[in-house]
Amino acid sequence: MSLHLKQSTQVVVQVGPFLDKTDGLTEETGLAGAGTELSKAGAAFGAGPVLGTHDSDGWYPITLTTTHTNTLGTLQLKVHDAATHLPVWKEFEVLAANVYDSLYGAATDKLQVDAVEWLSGTIATPTATGVPEVDVTHWIGTAAATPTTAGIPEVDVTHIGGSAVTAAAGIPEVKVASIAAAAITATSIASDAITDAKVASDVTIASVTGAVGSVTGAVGSVTGNVGGNVTGSVGSLATQAKADVQAEAEEALQTYHLDHLIHTADPGSVVANNSFLAKLVSKSATAAFTDYDNTTDSHQALRDRGDAAWTTATGFSTHSASDVWAAGTRTLTAGTNIALAKGTGVTGFTDIDASGVRTAVGLASANLDTQLGDLPTAAENAAALLDLSNGIETSITPRQAMRLILAAAAGKLSGAATTTIAIRNVGDTKDRITATVDSSGNRSAVTTDGT
Numbered sequence: 001m002s003l004h005l006k007q008s009t010q011v012v013v014q015v016g017p018f019l020d021k022t023d024g025l026t027e028e029t030g031l032a033g034a035g036t037e038l039s040k041a042g043a044a045f046g047a048g049p050v051l052g053t054h055d056s057d058g059w060y061p062i063t064l065t066t067t068h069t070n071t072l073g074t075l076q077l078k079v080h081d082a083a084t085h086l087p088v089w090k091e092f093e094v095l096a097a098n099v100y101d102s103l104y105g106a107a108t109d110k111l112q113v114d115a116v117e118w119l120s121g122t123i124a125t126p127t128a129t130g131v132p133e134v135d136v137t138h139w140i141g142t143a144a145a146t147p148t149t150a151g152i153p154e155v156d157v158t159h160i161g162g163s164a165v166t167a168a169a170g171i172p173e174v175k176v177a178s179i180a181a182a183a184i185t186a187t188s189i190a191s192d193a194i195t196d197a198k199v200a201s202d203v204t205i206a207s208v209t210g211a212v213g214s215v216t217g218a219v220g221s222v223t224g225n226v227g228g229n230v231t232g233s234v235g236s237l238a239t240q241a242k243a244d245v246q247a248e249a250e251e252a253l254q255t256y257h258l259d260h261l262i263h264t265a266d267p268g269s270v271v272a273n274n275s276f277l278a279k280l281v282s283k284s285a286t287a288a289f290t291d292y293d294n295t296t297d298s299h300q301a302l303r304d305r306g307d308a309a310w311t312t313a314t315g316f317s318t319h320s321a322s323d324v325w326a327a328g329t330r331t332l333t334a335g336t337n338i339a340l341a342k343g344t345g346v347t348g349f350t351d352i353d354a355s356g357v358r359t360a361v362g363l364a365s366a367n368l369d370t371q372l373g374d375l376p377t378a379a380e381n382a383a384a385l386l387d388l389s390n391g392i393e394t395s396i397t398p399r400q401a402m403r404l405i406l407a408a409a410a411g412k413l414s415g416a417a418t419t420t421i422a423i424r425n426v427g428d429t430k431d432r433i434t435a436t437v438d439s440s441g442n443r444s445a446v447t448t449d450g451t
Contacts, residue, residue, distance in 0.1 A: 002093040005075065006100040008066045013092075015051075015077065016059030018085045027058030028085045036062060037080075040094075041073035048077055069094050400450025407432035 005011060015036075020026035036048035049068065052061040062077075069075065075092040079085075095103075102111045115123055115132070126133050136144050136153060147154045157165055166173050199205070237245065253259045257270040271277050271289035281292035295301060352360065376384070385391070386399035393401075403425065411432060412424040423433040436445040 002074070002091045004100060004103070005064070005069050005092045005094045006104075007072055007094050007096055008070045009097070009100075010063065010065050011069065012061050012063050013090070014055060014059050014061055015079065015088060015090050016055075016057070018058040018060065018079070018088055021082065021085055024086060029054045029058065031060060031085070034079065034081065037078050038068060039074075039076040039078075040071040041075075045076075045078065051079070064092075072096060396450065403450045404432055404448055 003013065018028040018031055020028060031051050032053050034051045036050065037045040038048035039045045049062045049064060052063070054060055064075075072094050075094050076089065077092070078087065078089040080087045098112055117123060124133060138144055145154055159165060250259075257267075260266050260270065269290070273286050273288050275287075275289075278287040278289045281297065282288050284291055296305075386402075387397050389397060391398045391401075407423050407425050410426055412428060413421060414424075415421040419437060421433075421435050421437060422431045424430065425432045430449060432449055434447040435443045437443050
């Protein structure tokens with residue numbers, strides 16, 4: 001059997017066995033480099049490739065180059081040396097690349113087949129390259145009817161699955177047992193393909209997860225509940241819809257007697273005991289709205305009754321201010337929190353001399369000016385505060401803290417793109433803050449100098 005080769009493709013093949021000419025059994029293993037001859041497609045033999053290094057049992061590899069395999073058809077190889085070994089020959093069949101690849105190469109490669117005749121008749125050249133034109137003249141031995149529209153065959157379906165088709169003229173009735181998931185999509189249905197559809201009364205639509213663009217027709221009724229929320233807005237309500245909403249609202253107001261607040265007269269006994277409104281008007285343990293008497297408890301009744309009482313000042317003393325101070329003797333007792341200035345007509349206060357004043361305020365007997373002179377100045381008080389040890393944190397005075405804050409806010413900064421940054425004091429004479437940071441600017445170590 002010939003060995004198939006791919007046209008114009010280099011390949012290594014094994015030839016042999018090479019056996020000794022004397023006994024016809026002993027393998028010849030030292031023939032590497034010996035020449036061979038080739039015949040392409042029955043042509044005269046010419047020089048072929050040399051034998052490679054002995055493989056085993058008298059077999060040798062040879063390399064057929066692209067030149068050796070460039071001719072389609074039979075390729076014969078022979079090695080003949082009457083003085084050394086018996087004749088050795090090998091036959092190959094060089095195939096076109098497409099044919100070889102369809103047999104041995106990639107699974108996607110196919111044999112190129114061009115149909116030129118049907119039953120000895122030449123096939124017409126197709127209108128579109130690669131697309132055969134088929135004219136159907138018979139169906140199962142019966143001549144096909146000439147179509148009403150040229151190029152569009154007329155098909156009369158009489159049975160589906162063995163059962164006769166019931167149909168109105170030109171409209172077959174099709175009952176589908178099941179439809180695969182995602183079989184019907186927006187792209188698979190032409191625009192206006194469905195103009196009307198009905199669902200049986202016992203069919204439940206579980207959910208609609210996509211958006212409903214719009215509903216332009218009337219919705220007959222919604223008998224179920226809307227479980228979720230309506231988060232969007234309602235564009236507008238028709239006149240009847242508004243009237244229906246108003247009627248429902250009025251009915252709810254009447255059910256709970258809220259219409260009696262303004263629109264309708266109070267029918268009595270509609271406010272529940274201990275309700276919020278009952279507690280506003282009744283002080284009874286069980287607050288009852290029936291305790292309310294508008295003739296005496298209304299705002300107007302309270303105003304009228306108060307005006308009359310306040311005009312006569314019933315229950316108040318009628319003494320004037322001059323009557324109070326006309327009394328000859330005025331004695332103040334329990335004088336706590338009574339502050340009076342000493343002056344004409346005020347008695348009972350003790351005069352205190354300078355020594356008494358100093359003693360009262362805790363000063364020594366020395367001259368008051370000397371005592372005041374010993375008080376620290378504003379600058380001394382400020383310095384004491386600024387240099388207060390541990391005034392902010394341990395070992396940090398207020399002055400040092402303010403130096404560090406000022407440097408952080410207004411001092412020069414260096415090393416911002418490195419792992420060590422330095423912030424100078426405002427005078428640029430020293431580093432106030434030195435910090436070790438990572439690539440995100442997070443500080444892992446900080447050294448400060450507030451001196």
